Amino acid sequence: MRQVVTALTLLTGIGAFAAQATAQAPAEFDPNDFGKIVIQPRQVAGGGGGSDSGGFVLEQAFGDYQNEPIIEYGENSPAVRLGRPIGRLDMLFNNGKTGFCTAFIVDDQHILTNHHCIPGMDGDPSGQVSGVQAAQFVAGFIKPGRAEGTDRYTVSPQIVETNRELDYTVLRVFGNPSTKYGKLELAMADPEDAEFLWIIGHPQGQAQHISREGCAAATPAISEEGKLVHSCDTLGGNSGSPVIRLSDKRVIGLHHAGDNRTGFNMAIPMTRILPQSKVLKAAAGGAVVAAAPPPVVPKSTPVATPPPSTTNACSALWNEAKAVGCAGYEAYVAECGNHTFASMARRVIERECSIPTAAPPETSDGTAITVKANGGGDYFEIADAVSAAADGARIEVHPGRYTKGIDVTRPIEIIGVGAMKDIVLAVKEDNLIEWTASSGRVSGLTMIQEGGQYFGIHLAGGSMILEDNDISSKGLGVIAVRGNEGGTIRRNTIHDGAQGGIFLFEKGKATIEDNDIFGHRLAAIEVKDGAAPIVRGNSLYDGEGSGIFVNEGGTGRYENNTVYNNALAGIEVKGGKDPLITSNIVRNGLQGGILVSEKSTARIESNTIYANAFAGLEIKTGANPVVWNNTMRDGHQSAVYIHEGGKGVLEENIIHNNAFYGISVRDPNSRPIIRENKIFDNVYEAIRVRLSAAGTYENNDLSGNKAGAFLIEEDAGDVLRMGNKE
Incomplete structure (x- = not known):
């Protein structure tokens, strides 16, 4: 007979475990x-x-x-x-x-x-x-x-x-x-x-x-x-x-x-x-309550068919809403208004997606506050109107040139009325706008920071919507986001920053979408210190730095952007913490496409990377990304260059028509896992390994490269190859 401890022999006194x-x-x-x-x-x-x-x-x-x-x-x-x-x-x-x-x-x-x-x-x-x-x-x-x-x-x-x-x-x-x-x-x-x-x-x-x-x-x-x-x-x-x-x-x-x-x-x-x-x-559908046991139904009693549950559908819609943004949240609330996360979605819509359609009365006759530089309005300067405005005020700015920096501490709207190019806020030795209000919106202005150690827009607290503006800076970054509750930066032209374009740090939060960002001396977007933006649908180009720079401690989601013609890497991750880089086009960089370094982790998936001067993807100094389902083609050097202890898992990528190797691996402690990729039509071998580099290379299709499948140099380390088609 089997000697086994069963539930029937385990008694009440067995509850003391070894805490140490x-x-x-x-x-x-x-x-x-x-x-x-x-x-x-x-x-x-x-x-x-x-x-x-x-x-x-x-x-x-x-x-x-x-x-x-x-x-x-x-x-x-x-x-x-x-x-x-x-x-x-x-x-x-x-x-x-x-x-x-x-x-x-x-x-x-x-x-x-x-x-x-x-x-x-x-x-x-x-x-x-x-x-x-x-x-x-x-x-x-x-x-x-x-x-x-x-x-x-x-x-x-x-x-x-x-x-x-x-x-x-x-x-x-x-x-x-x-x-x-x-x-x-x-x-x-x-x-x-x-x-x-x-x-x-x-x-x-x-x-x-x-x-x-x-x-x-x-x-x-x-x-x-x-x-x-x-x-x-x-x-x-x-x-x-x-x-x-x-x-x-x-x-x-x-x-x-x-x-x-x-x-x-x-x-x-x-x-x-x-x-x-x-x-x-x-x-689990958002619920944390115990499900009741199914009732015992007599065989003679007909069992009614219950209506289909919407829990799983609403959970799926919630996940889609998080990816899609404002339109997704609105669809989720419309379909699942009583679901677990509905109140959260409503707060997101209110904070980041809502655009007031009617202005609240702010003057004695119930009209919006007007600003006209040449007279005829309630104020000559935007800053003076903001200082006098009550919570919820709508400030309408007419064509003219305004020169005072604005400090916004209460929820208001600042809206340009007329052609944007004719409504100019130009400020020197101050921020264009210092924003700490809980909510509000700025739209329809041309804003120029004209010099000094100041930002253009400084979102230093609260939340705001910044949309449909033209913004540049001769001082610090065009937009800085730090220590705030939220923000939406969309459909702006952000250009010619004497330093960077958008700089997020100190856990800054923002959704950055559908902007045209170009001509900056540093990165078009830089993220560090726990900042975690959603960056999607932007064009980032013609910069002297990188298009996107996820610096030390930065993370976030970067999707459906077009990044091209930047002087450094199109996208660089240096000490970053698992950003998601997905469905972007990274092309025609004057250096590389995507660079991952300094022990960064990252998820790089479903991007198209092509025609860059250096490697389409470079992994070095202990970086360890997951690289899945990307297309890397037509590069002027190797598609992938792994060195200085680079690691990573590269799986199911398509790599072709590059001027050097498909993948080049060198240096001690460089040991990637290269699995189930299709590598073809490259000028040299599909994969080259040298200078004590190692790694696992399995189930790849390496056929059709001009110089063959593998070039394993005599000085290579332990290379494991299996199941490859050569």
């Missing part, structure tokens, strides 16, 4: 095996549970191990179908070590696993630096020892969310595996005492297994320390597995550890994780 227990690293595999499906683990995570660990281990089995290969139930079985969103998370760390755990799909962009699976981030005070060079999510691995039918999806090394106490981490996965494999539903509910459970995962990195025999919650199911206690068999690699209740096949816990002193395993209840996670809360 230390989570250990995930199980390891040979670094040369990274990218493969079938691997051999080096060790089991969790160690031996010696005296230092207080008996705490990451995985354990009870009696005779009964964690079974899931394929034994048949490819079309309910267990296999339920397990489709569950996969193996493979990690290659910066220190050369490796690890794997289990993870599962929660929405179209994210997977969930344990915090302790990525221990590198414990040394980072922000909790966001993973220490991972590369990661992949292996889905569909259900047949032991066989890789057919599996898929691999690139995972961003940058942490989206993490919590050490609750031992969960949310990661970004590319390629939307949910379209093929689905996602697991999360339940804001605890299991009943002794309720039967399933755990599905990848023990020891092998094909998917299920623990179901003797797998149940304890009595009580939740310990005094808030852990879900269970008797399901697990081993190293099961960390991050979902704990699924049989009644509705929903996830009620995240498996993470065991205690061999008391003989049971533990999970973190979703009732503790969901309230702390914005991503998971949204994936």
